[in-house]
Amino acid sequence: MVTSADVQVARQRIAPYLRPTPLEHAPDLGVWLKLENANRTHSFKVRGALNALLALSDAERAKGIVAASSGNHAQGVAYAAHLLKARAKILMPIHTPLRKVNGVRRYGAEAVLFGANYDETEAEARQLEKAEGLTFVSPYNDPMVIAGAGTVGLELIDDLPNIQRAIIPVSGCGLISGIGLALKAHNPAIEVIGVSSVSTPALYNFRHGTNLPQIWDTLAEALSGEIESGSITFELTRQVVDRVVLVSEEAIAEAMRWIAFQAGWIVEGGGAVGVAALLSGVLAADERPTAVVLSGGNVDEDTLRRVLTG
Numbered sequence: 001m002v003t004s005a006d007v008q009v010a011r012q013r014i015a016p017y018l019r020p021t022p023l024e025h026a027p028d029l030g031v032w033l034k035l036e037n038a039n040r041t042h043s044f045k046v047r048g049a050l051n052a053l054l055a056l057s058d059a060e061r062a063k064g065i066v067a068a069s070s071g072n073h074a075q076g077v078a079y080a081a082h083l084l085k086a087r088a089k090i091l092m093p094i095h096t097p098l099r100k101v102n103g104v105r106r107y108g109a110e111a112v113l114f115g116a117n118y119d120e121t122e123a124e125a126r127q128l129e130k131a132e133g134l135t136f137v138s139p140y141n142d143p144m145v146i147a148g149a150g151t152v153g154l155e156l157i158d159d160l161p162n163i164q165r166a167i168i169p170v171s172g173c174g175l176i177s178g179i180g181l182a183l184k185a186h187n188p189a190i191e192v193i194g195v196s197s198v199s200t201p202a203l204y205n206f207r208h209g210t211n212l213p214q215i216w217d218t219l220a221e222a223l224s225g226e227i228e229s230g231s232i233t234f235e236l237t238r239q240v241v242d243r244v245v246l247v248s249e250e251a252i253a254e255a256m257r258w259i260a261f262q263a264g265w266i267v268e269g270g271g272a273v274g275v276a277a278l279l280s281g282v283l284a285a286d287e288r289p290t291a292v293v294l295s296g297g298n299v300d301e302d303t304l305r306r307v308l309t310g
Helices: 003-013 045-055 060-062 072-084 099-107 118-132 143-159 174-186 201-206 230-240 251-263 270-279 301-308
Strands: 023-026 032-036 066-070 088-092 110-113 165-169 191-197 242-245 290-294
Touching: 003 045, 003 066, 003 143, 003 174, 023 143, 023 251, 032 143, 045 143, 066 072, 066 118, 066 165, 072 088, 072 099, 072 191, 088 099, 088 118, 088 270, 099 110, 110 301, 143 230, 165 174, 165 270, 174 191, 174 230, 191 201, 191 270, 201 242, 242 270, 251 270, 270 290
Parallel strands: 032 290, 066 088, 088 110, 165 191, 165 290, 191 242
Antiparallel strands: 023 032
């Protein structure tokens, strides 16, 4: 099981390649925005992908890498493989935004569009892992990926040492698991809140015993998909996540507009869910020092134009 000590090691491992991302005050909301959309590949995912590939043995990298992703982990793995001169095959659902597909190809990885949704894509990648002897790098169910994502939490502590609440997008839960480990080690009283869309309720179902369906046509496609059976993030979220809430598609669109017009940043739907929760009243504003993670900014032009003029 990954620990907060692994997050500290990950920080040292990836530091030569990635700079800390900005933490920007949003006074109209009374919170701080952690701008992972300003990271390399415009997503937090590069942290975990890079940490995982750097932690592999030479033999594991030499076999070639395979990954499944809705797009942001795909670009992170492609970038890490490019740095380390490793061969990578990245599977993505056929509806993946073109911006993300092109990002994978830009770094020289093989982009394979397969499956109508993320669950089908991940199953195919797991089959290729066995059939071709490749090394699979999960977007969340991997201790090194989680530790890398957790470096976001260490940066939050650096820039906002009195932080009392963190609002974090959730899908497979590698990000919130890693950040939660870092924050709870700093101060167990920090409230860690997961946010997803009504269309992508995997963690919400797990925590609340509900059976809400995955709806694949969503602005938050980066959060789509069930959590892999036996994932280590199930136990980690029990330890470090205090609650989980859901937001509507309308709230996500409004959050994307607010972030663009008021904060001046382009953020994809999955990255905007924390702001959506605050703007829509799903989460109440309060006086506690609060950070909201904007987890990614890779959104296709057509989708962005539709949302911004909606």
